[in-house]
Amino acid sequence: MTTTLETDVLIVGGGPAGMMCGITAAQFWPSRRVLLVRPEEQAVVPCGIPYIFGTLGGTDEDLAGRAPFLAAGGRILIGRIASVNRDARHATLEDGTRIAWNRLVLATGSTPFVPPIDGHALDGVFQIHKQYDYLDELLSERLPGVATLAILGGGFIGVEFSDELRKRGIEVHLIEQRPRLLGASFDADASEAVAARLRALGVKVHTGATVAAIEAQADGVRVAGVRLDNGGRLSVEAVLIAIGTRPDTRLAGDMGLTLSRSGGIWVDGFQQCREDPQIFAVGDCAHKQDFFTRHANHALLASQAAAEGRIAGMNLYGLKLPRTNAGTIAVYASQIDELAFGVAGLTEHSARDIGFEVFTGDARLPDHHPATMPGTHEVHCRLVFDANSERLIGGQVIGGPTTAEILNTLAVAIQLRATATDLASFQFGSHPRLTAPVHPIVAATGEALRRRLGTA
Incomplete structure (x- = not known):
């Protein structure tokens, strides 16, 4: 019944x-x-x-x-x-x-998206399923004993996995077909900073490289390595596909x-x-x-x-006109070692590709004051404004623990359609152990307006 x-x-x-x-x-x-x-x-x-x-x-x-x-x-x-x-x-x-x-x-x-690469079904090829049982088996049964591993995909997930898996003593090869890591999300300087930090931590970074095939051992069942489209070969025992979903x-x-x-x-x-x-x-x-x-x-x-x-x-039971989906801003943040990085909205590169006329501003300053305060990190904040309306349309931040909250503030400003003039007079709280001497958003906005107006 x-x-x-x-x-x-x-x-x-x-x-x-x-x-x-x-x-x-x-x-x-x-x-x-x-x-x-x-x-x-x-x-x-x-x-x-x-x-x-x-x-x-x-x-x-x-x-x-x-x-x-x-x-x-x-x-x-x-x-x-x-x-x-x-x-x-x-x-x-x-x-x-x-x-x-x-x-x-x-x-x-x-x-998970699994590209049609020869060998993608071999034993030792994994994807990132959001399933407790799958992840628990991968952690407790499949990865122990693996000494070398290749990650396919140099976006946020691939970058984070490369850092976490190297902590297990695994030799990690991170393979990205674009010219740089995080190429779809960041401008070049941020991408290069992340790649440099990963290399310093021991991750083998391969950019501008595409996996032509995943090769099998003599038994035809288990992973033996990956073959790149440039003819190179990496000997690895496992492959993690992190190309996207x-x-x-x-x-x-x-x-x-x-x-x-x-x-x-x-x-x-x-x-x-x-x-x-x-x-x-x-x-x-x-x-x-x-x-x-x-x-x-x-x-x-x-x-x-x-x-x-x-x-x-x-x-569900009555439409609320103010409560609609305004569209995706795309706010990302992550951290490798002590290097935090993130983006909200458009990068300068993506904005120009779409067709926006833009002006930008950068600020580099310590996230505490004075800079001798323990735990201080340098923050690099880059803001992107639409040249016609002066509206903020994006920003990226590289720094320390304050990075995510700066990004969330940028996301609010973007949603409220704040302009450079609005942000230049943005009132913010300040404390030597908690904040930068000048808010990075205010400092980067000031530099953007200086460039736009051509003032010395």
């Missing part, structure tokens, strides 16, 4: 988007029942995955909390949704359980929902699907639009996913 459950809101997927949607829905619509279905009892924090293998040292140290959702009255069911009947308003789990719903939120996430839209496709040409589920500013205003999509599975151009944006970030979850949660 088929078991039937009933809920007002059914959320499929328990990552940052799904969980934040559930928390928000429970807060904004307290009379509605909210049920979240996910395949695993334990869920990991996506951004913390690289650190499982070094800094944290264990999968259990990277568990995502569910207490706020449960405290708000939400329920979690472990299982997999096999199908959804849009007309009948019910979903069916793989075990046959049927769930009747009134609002449906798809938060099915993304899957793709939206997981399999369930949405089966439901007949519209998919964008960039691969995600098409949604409007309220995260509603085109075919049915009672169906929403959030997170990696949902289509992204750039904040500045409305072009498709392929940045799949946990922070953006959580923001989309909040937007959907607030609009």
Whole structure:
């Protein structure tokens, strides 16, 4: 006999988007029942995955909390949704359980992209799945004993994994086909600073190189090395593919929902699907639009996913015009050793490629004052402004522990459409042990205006 459950809101997927949607829905619509279905009892924090293998040292140290959702009255069911009947308003789990719903939120996430490289199915080739069991097996059973490893992909994930895995005593080769690491996210000076720090830590960095094949040992089963397109060969025992992810839209496709040409589920500013205003999509599975151009944006970030979850949660039973998705700014931050780095919005290079006329400003200064204060790091802040409106459209920061908060301030300024004039008079708090003598944003803005006005 088929078991039937009933809920007002059914959320499929328990990552940052799904969980934040559930928390928000429970807060904004307290009379509605909210049920979240996910395949695993334990869920990991996506951004913390690289650190499982070094800094944290264990999968259990990277568990995502569910207490706020449960405290708000939400329920979690472990299982997999096999199908959804849009007309009948019910979903069916793989075990046959049927769930009747009134609002449906798809938060099915993304899957690793595996390029069609010869040898990608060999024993010793891994991807980055956001699954507790997979990651725990990789940490405890597959990686122990590996002495040499190649990472394919020099973006944020590849860079972070290279630093964490070298802490395990593994000789790491980081391979990136672009001319420099983090080439899609940073201007050249920031990329070069990260590459230099990795090399100083012992990571073998190979840029401008493409893997032509993953070679097998004599048994034809296990990894023996990678062959590069320039004829070079690296002898390694394992390969980690960190080239990126793709939206997981399999369930949405089966439901007949519209998919964008960039691969995600098409949604409007309220995260509603085109075919049915009672169906929403959030997170990696949902289509992204750039904040500045409305072009498709392929940045799949946990922070953006959580923001989309909040937007959907607030609009489930009534549209809130001020609470719409303004587009993806793309705010990244990371740290290698003591070098922190990040970007918000556009870089100078990407802005010019799009067609913006820009002016820029740079500031280099200590993050404490005086500079002799213990723990002081140099901060390099570069800001990018639109030449016509003087609006801030991007910034990148290289420095120490204050880097992420400077980036978050930049993200707020971008969303509020702040201009160079606004930022030049930005009021900020100051303390010798906590802040720079002049806020890096103010200092970089002043330099940008000096250059723009041509003053000495």
